[in-house]
Amino acid sequence: YEMGEVEGRPFIVMDLVEGRPLWASRRKKKRDLVSIVVNLARTLQYAHENGLVHRDIKPSNILIGKDGLPVLVDFGLARTIGRDERVTVTGAIFGTPAYMSPEQAGGTPGEVDARSDLYSLGVVLYELLGGRLPHEGSTPYEITQAILHEDPPRLTSLNPKIPAELEAITFKAMARSRKARY
Secondary structure (H helix, E strand, O other), X not given: OEEEEEOOEEEEEOOOOOEEEHHHHOOOOHHHHHHHHHHHHHHHHHHHHXXXXXXXXXXXXXXXXXXXXXXXXXXXXXXXXXXXXXHOOOOOOOOOHHHOOHXXXXXXXXXXXXXXXXXXXXHHHHHHHHOOOOOOOOOHHHHHHHHHHOOOOOHHHHOOOOOHHHHHHHHHHOXXXXXXXX
């Protein structure tokens, strides 16, 4: 509802979301999990149409409200598209490594746009369906290098019951090239 600064400290005023973290829903049926991700995609579409990129899509920033609908929270790393001078520093990295898009992991923040959020949403979907992250490592550096250079395991190899079409949607969202994503 409002944002500003008081005594040198920034603040954001928003609704109190009474709900549960996304991970409390992970045992739901695949259809319900996909429905959650579809609703998140609509949320992101609205944010993107209004010039906002979240830059930190991850399960801990997704709450499931009492009505069962997902709520995207923590816009602390969000930026307005094309108007944020804070992120023009080459090599600056913002976000959570395991959910970063290749352009975030590669330290090219000028390339971070709506497709970066879609990549991260694809990672969330991958994790919900496959039960693990697409790229793993013991350090943030190992994770970012895997994002930049390795293909994740096929979802159908992790769970043969996942429909090929759903796997294709997930991998298109997580395409290494921004141009190949939705």
